Structures are given as structure tokens and as C-alpha cells.
Amino acid sequence: MQLDEVIADLMRTSGDRLLRLAYQLCHDRAAAEDLVQEALTRVYGSWLRRAPAVDNREAYVRRAVVNEYLRRRRLRSASEVVTDEVPDRGTDGFDSRVVEHDEVWRALALLPARQRAVMVLRYYEDLPDREIAALIGAKEATVRSLALRALESLRVSHRVEERS
Amino acid sequence: MIEDELRATMSAHDAEAPSATDFRPHVRRDRHVPSIVGAVIVVVLVVAGVKWLQTGRSPVTPTRATGQAVADCPTLPRRADLNLWVPDRSRAPRHSLVPDHTPTSVTLCAYLHDSGIGTPTGGTRLDGNLAAVTTALRAARPARSGGLACTLNASATDFDNYLIRMAFGSAVVWVSAPGSHCLGSTNGRFSSGTNLRIDAAQAYRYGRWDTSTDYSPPGNCSLSVDPHAARTLPPAATSMTICFARTPPGRYTLYRFERAQLDQVDLRLAAKYDRYAARVPPNRACPTDLSPIATWMTVHLDYPDRPDAVVVGDPRCMRGPGGLVLTGAAARQAYLLFALAPTYLH
Numbered sequence: 001m002q003l004d005e006v007i008a009d010l011m012r013t014s015g016d017r018l019l020r021l022a023y024q025l026c027h028d029r030a031a032a033e034d035l036v037q038e039a040l041t042r043v044y045g046s047w048l049r050r051a052p053a054v055d056n057r058e059a060y061v062r063r064a065v066v067n068e069y070l071r072r073r074r075l076r077s078a079s080e081v082v083t084d085e086v087p088d089r090g091t092d093g094f095d096s097r098v099v100e101h102d103e104v105w106r107a108l109a110l111l112p113a114r115q116r117a118v119m120v121l122r123y124y125e126d127l128p129d130r131e132i133a134a135l136i137g138a139k140e141a142t143v144r145s146l147a148l149r150a151l152e153s154l155r156v157s158h159r160v161e162e163r164s
Numbered sequence: 165m166i167e168d169e170l171r172a173t174m175s176a177h178d179a180e181a182p183s184a185t186d187f188r189p190h191v192r193r194d195r196h197v198p199s200i201v202g203a204v205i206v207v208v209l210v211v212a213g214v215k216w217l218q219t220g221r222s223p224v225t226p227t228r229a230t231g232q233a234v235a236d237c238p239t240l241p242r243r244a245d246l247n248l249w250v251p252d253r254s255r256a257p258r259h260s261l262v263p264d265h266t267p268t269s270v271t272l273c274a275y276l277h278d279s280g281i282g283t284p285t286g287g288t289r290l291d292g293n294l295a296a297v298t299t300a301l302r303a304a305r306p307a308r309s310g311g312l313a314c315t316l317n318a319s320a321t322d323f324d325n326y327l328i329r330m331a332f333g334s335a336v337v338w339v340s341a342p343g344s345h346c347l348g349s350t351n352g353r354f355s356s357g358t359n360l361r362i363d364a365a366q367a368y369r370y371g372r373w374d375t376s377t378d379y380s381p382p383g384n385c386s387l388s389v390d391p392h393a394a395r396t397l398p399p400a401a402t403s404m405t406i407c408f409a410r411t412p413p414g415r416y417t418l419y420r421f422e423r424a425q426l427d428q429v430d431l432r433l434a435a436k437y438d439r440y441a442a443r444v445p446p447n448r449a450c451p452t453d454l455s456p457i458a459t460w461m462t463v464h465l466d467y468p469d470r471p472d473a474v475v476v477g478d479p480r481c482m483r484g485p486g487g488l489v490l491t492g493a494a495a496r497q498a499y500l501l502f503a504l505a506p507t508y509l510h
Contacts, residue, residue: 019183023182024177024181032181032182104169108173108174123171124171124175151167154166155166
């Protein structure tokens with residue numbers, strides 16, 4: 001199978017999954033598409049040099065997506081501004097569960113990139129810490145530490161939201 | 165447990181993610197991509213786009229458009245700026261969206277379906293009581309910081325953006341009506357926590373700002389079943405009236421869609437429908453992970469050659485008391501409209 005067919009096939013079978021992962025990381029549809037596109041570009045270059053193994057292509061691209069996300073966060077352009085202020089208030093009176101989800105979602109968006117990646121890989125992808133460590137190029141202990149700090153931040157955010 | 169909430173939150177936002185069928189290339193200016201890589205990306209996207217094309221999705225034709233109205237509508241700068249951009253804020257008041265005067269003209273500029281190209285897809289000059297527009301816009305509350313109650317189904321918007329052009333003699337004030345649930349309207353100086361998109365969309369559709377009196381419920385929106393309705397309903401309805409009920413009980417929103425409008429909704433939300441449909445289990449049991457905003461709805465179907473029919477039920481599965489089930493095109497449209505429900509309920 002030609003390489004372009006391999007990637008096309010990968011997108012057919014795993015495209016949605018990869019885009020969902022990217023969206024969980026970025027919280028932005030366009031950025032998620034950019035992320036996957038960039039990851040595919042890098043993967044293609046890599047697979048041109050060395051043919052991909054048959055059994056772990058999706059995992060390889062997933063790793064590329066996570067790494068590209070972390071790389072972009074490191075190189076974030078000056079035009080992006082991180083803020084903890086939401087732009088506006090929507091509508092009141094929705095079910096409290098909806099609001100609660102939204103609070104957690106917003107708090108996730110404020111986490112540092114590596115912590116957020118660990119949260120997504122752990123609680124969205126349900127990966128064990130060992131695999132997360134391999135994915136983000138860190139030690140398992142580092143993953144546990146990142147997860148602890150992220151959870152603590154989320155708990156604090158949650159308590160603040162509850163008080164307010 | 166925060167871990168459980170994390171899982172639930174991420175899962176709840178899953179449907180907002182782009183799908184491979186929507187995946188399209190973006191123009192890249194920041195770096196040179198080797199041509200061969202570019203070529204393969206094109207191949208990938210063509211393959212991924214085949215299914216998208218097969219859905220028959222096509223550009224939306226605006227419901228109402230006049231030449232002069234469109235001429236009043238600007239081209240938007242960049243996709244990223246669509247939501248809160250206004251072309252000119254020099255005459256915008258600082259403490260409300262619009263001044264307390266009756267406008268001499270009101271134009272609604274539509275940028276439908278998030279085309280990303282920034283050109284208006286249509287424009288309409290409003291008729292009727294223009295003072296009602298001022299009243300509605302001045303009632304918009306200022307934005308509050310520190311909290312956002314944004315629906316989980318923000319992605320269920322159709323990404324239509326509107327700009328409201330209010331002319332007061334020679335002075336013009338622009339107000340945005342963003343497609344995102346999570347943003348309020350702004351005139352460039354005053355930001356509101358109220359999103360006027362629902363009103364703008366309705367005014368654009370009907371050419372008047374306040375159409376509620378024209379579309380009052382037929383009878384009432386109570387939970388009832390037409391005893392003459394068939395167990396499964398033929399799809400060739402000439403119109404469909406939807407009563408969306410919401411919590412707390414007793415509040416509802418009603419929309420009536422004529423055949424042509426149903427077709428348009430069908431086009432605009434085909435992809436979203438597919439996503440929702442994919443989440444309805446084959447046995448038609450109600451999914452438990454959808455937003456609880458719309459708790460039930462009634463669907464009134466009008467037929468040219470047989471008695472009207474009413475289906476009542478949970479919009480997530482369209483199964484009503486007595487086992488009535490919507491099928492075929494009618495079911496598809498009902499699902500589409502359910503996808504729109506979070507947009508319309510406010």
C-alpha cells in the first residue's frame with residue numbers, strides 16, 4: 001500500500017478519533033483540525049524515511065497530535081492571550097449539570113499544556129500513566145505529578161465556582 | 165469526584181469535535197510545506213471529503229435578500245473575527261447596544277453556515293415596527309465577568325452569524341449577533357451578555373423583528389396525542405410545527421416550518437444531524453448523554469391529503485406515548501430541529 005493510501009486509510013478509520021482527541025486538547029474546532037493536519041504532515045515526513053509499522057499507526061499519529069499540541073503551546077504566538085475571563089455570559093437557568101460541566105471545561109482550558117494533555121490522555125483516552133509517559137516523553141513519576149497538580153487546580157477552580 | 169466530572173465533561177463535549185468528514189485543508193502561510201506532503205494532504209482530504217460531498221451539503225441560499233440590503237453588508241475580515249466583529253463603532257453608545265431612538269432603517273446582514281470567506285450570504289431590510297428593534301436591543305443586559313453559563317451543545321449552532329445595521333439618519337450603529345452560544349452581542353464598545361442571534365435569525369427569516377404574535381401555538385403545547393394519528397407517519401408533510409418544551413414546565417417555544425424552510429434546515433444541518441443520529445442507539449432507546457434542555461416536544465405534521473398528525477415525545481428518540489414513532493424524512497427533520505433546539509431555547 002502506498003504511503004498516501006496508508007494515511008488516507010488512517011483518516012478514514014481513525015480520523016474522527018484523532019480529531020476528537022485534538023479537540024479535547026485545543027477546545028477549538030479549527031485549531032483541532034490544524035493540529036491533526038500538522039501532525040499528519042509530520043507523520044508523513046517521518047514515514048517517508050521509515051515505513052510505518054502496521055500495528056501501531058493510529059498510536060503513532062496520536063502521539064504526533066499530542067506532541068504537536070505541546071510544541072504549539074511552547075511556541076504560542078504573541079497574538080494569543082490566555083485569560084481566565086470568559087467573554088460574556090450566555091443564558092441563565094440551565095440545568096445545573098450543564099453549568100457544572102461547563103465550569104470543568106473552562107477550568108481545563110486554563111491548565112498548562114502538559115497538565116491538560118495528561119488529563120485528556122488519562123480521563124478521555126483512558127490511557128495508563130505508563131503509556132502517557134511514553135506519549136509525552138516524560139517519566140511515569142512526572143505524569144503522576146502533572147496529574148496531581150492538574151487535579152488540584154481543577155478542585156480549586158471547582159470550589160471557587162461553587163463559592164461564587 | 166473531580167475525576168468523574170472530568171470524564172463526564174470531556175464526554176459531553178465530544179460531539180463538538182470536528183469530524184473527519186468535515187475535515188478540510190486550511191491555507192497555511194507561516195511555513196513552507198514540501199510539495200509532496202501537500203499533495204498527500206490533498207489526497208487525504210479528498211478521500212475524507214468524498215463522504216462529505218455525498219451528503220449533498222451545498223451552500224445555503226438566504227431566505228430573504230435584497231440588492232440594497234446586501235450592499236449595506238460588509239465583508240468580514242477573518243474567520244476568527246466573525247463572532248464579535250463590527251465594521252464601525254464610532255457611533256456606538258458605551259452604555260447600551262443602541263441609542264434610545266427609533267431607527268430610520270434596520271438591515272440584517274447574514275453570514276450563514278460559517279462559510280469562512282467573510283462575504284455576506286444575504287441581507288434584508290426589516291419592515292414593520294422598527295422601534296421594537298431598539299426596545300429589544302436596549303433590553304440586552306451588560307456582560308458579566310466571572311462566569312459563563314454556556315450550553316454543552318454550543319456546537320449545535322449552525323454557525324450562522326449576523327450583523328444588525330441600525331441607521332439613525334446618517335449615523336449607523338452596528339451590533340453583532342454571534343453564532344456561538346457562548347458569546348453575547350456587542351456594538352464594539354458595549355458588550356452584552358445577551359446573544360441576539362435567535363432574534364436576528366428569526367427577523368432575517370421573516371423580515372420583521374417581532375414575529376411572535378404571528379406564530380402563536382395552535383391550541384396548546386400540552387402533552388397529548390392525536391388519537392387519529394397513525395403509528396408511523398408518512399413523511400410528505402407540507403409543514404411541521406414544533407413545540408419545544410423546556411424546564412421549568414409551562415414554558416415552551418414554538419416554531420412553524422414550511423416545506424421550503426424544512427428543506428433549508430435540512431441542508432444546513434445535514435452534518436450535525438448525522439452526528440446526532442449516530443448517537444441514537446439502533447434500538448431507539450433514548451440516549452442519556454444529551455443535554456436535558458429540551459425535555460419533550462410535540463410535532464404537528466400537516467398533510468395535503470389526510471388528517472393532520474401529532475407526535476409527542478422525547479425529542480431525543482421521538483417516541484411518544486402509545487408507541488408513535490416518526491419515521492423517514494419527517495424523523496430526520498425532527499432530529500435536525502432538535503439539533504437546533506439549543507439555539508432557539510433561551
